[in-house]
Amino acid sequence: MRIIDIHAHPIFFGSGKSRPEVDQLVRYSRSLGIEKMVCLGDVLVHGPSPTAKQLRSINDQTRQLLTWHPDFFIGFCYLNPTLGEKPIRSELDRCVEAGFRGIKLEIANNARDPVMRPLMKAAEQSSLPVLQHTWDTLNKPMRKTHSDPKDTCLLAKRFPSVTVIMAHLYGFGIRGILEAQDLPNLYIDTSSCLPFAGLLEYAVEKLGPERILYGSDIPIRELGQCIGRVTGADIDEDAKKRILYSNSNTLLNLD
């Protein structure tokens, strides 16, 4: 089965950046049918709110992977919305020039914060999707910086012309699926957590298969387990193909 992985961290806390390690990951991934892998960067290596200089260093590592395996890796530009418009624009322009195809946001701030506006405007102008880390954080202090599905869905509502990818289906769960209804510019990815049964089926039932993207969140997860949770789900074969490959292929304009 053909696969595009929309959510991967090939380099994680500094590990996995040597050429042999990267080559090995590519070889192994391809043996499982993974044709493309989106690199989101080593997002937490400098803590939750990296400086402009630290962002450049993380995105340079992603660019190195793209240079080594241009047919396999796709880069997303990691940004920190709290840095303000100028540094965001500058780093995004640099990454777009290097061929990056999306924006990755982690836990520098909550997706509903006003600081998101310049970044979302830049995403809109560049026609780039924004992948936002999302977790069930309702009524938890961590919500200040960890976006709850309510927050990420609000972001998608506020910026209907920007494609928002709400990361971590298995982290935001049933409530997140329900929040994501009626938001045509919002996609969800299947990354992270353990493969609990019934959730993907529920997402397909409520959202349809068109807005669901396969993601692994490696190295935190095992690729086989992440693929198996989709291929082993009680959904039809066409939905599996869409989730594993064709939805991301269309979204990222890969043909």
Added chain:
Amino acid sequence: MTFIDTNVSYGHWPFARQPKRSVKQLESHLQKHGIQQALVSHLETLFVPDPNPTNRELIHACKRYENLIPVPVINLAMPDWLRNLEAYRNLTNIKAVKLYPNFHNFSLNSTRCRELTQYLSESGIRLIINIRMVDERHQYHGLKIKGVSTKQLLTYANRFPDFKFLCTGLFRPEILELAEKCPNLLTDLSFADWHDLINGLLETVSPDRLFFGSHTPLMVTKANTYKLEVADIPKATKRKIASGNAKAFFRL
């Protein structure tokens, strides 16, 4: 590839929309995924104080399906656990019993657990300790049960160093924390996760201590079979984890 599954439940988990399967359907489902034999416990035993009627129901139901090996759940907080266990042995050839300490509110370091361990040592019946059923971060707010602590497991393992037991539901960091301190602790891999997981574990844990467990029906069965099928490890090691270790340990 064929598997012996050390972590299967029968029945309905009430906090998620999961397939409701009869015993026959469960057997077919497991066979479809290459699982030739499975050690099965009944989910209802977690939610009632006395698991005895439900254990009997499962033992009776599994008699028609030789690939499903019933594993009675023992609630050591109840006074008649030993009488029940002996009764199960009269009904069938019991290979193992299972404990859910944090669902049934007893300690692995209680007097009754010492008595059970002694009984199992003498009878050759194996012990499975369930650590958790779900990731605690995503528990339904109406039922929040912590996993069994590594501290409790360490004390238990060291108290009975010659008694091997299997844990189901340990996270990868917990396995790594306990591996060297508890050489008698065996583990399934259902909750263990990381890129190139098994090679990473094998740096600390010998392959004969790793067991396949799918945690069906709470987890997607295929996710755990495929995880092992495509693991980048020698075939012989893969076979041991998939079935060989369980076959030897449970004398199947």
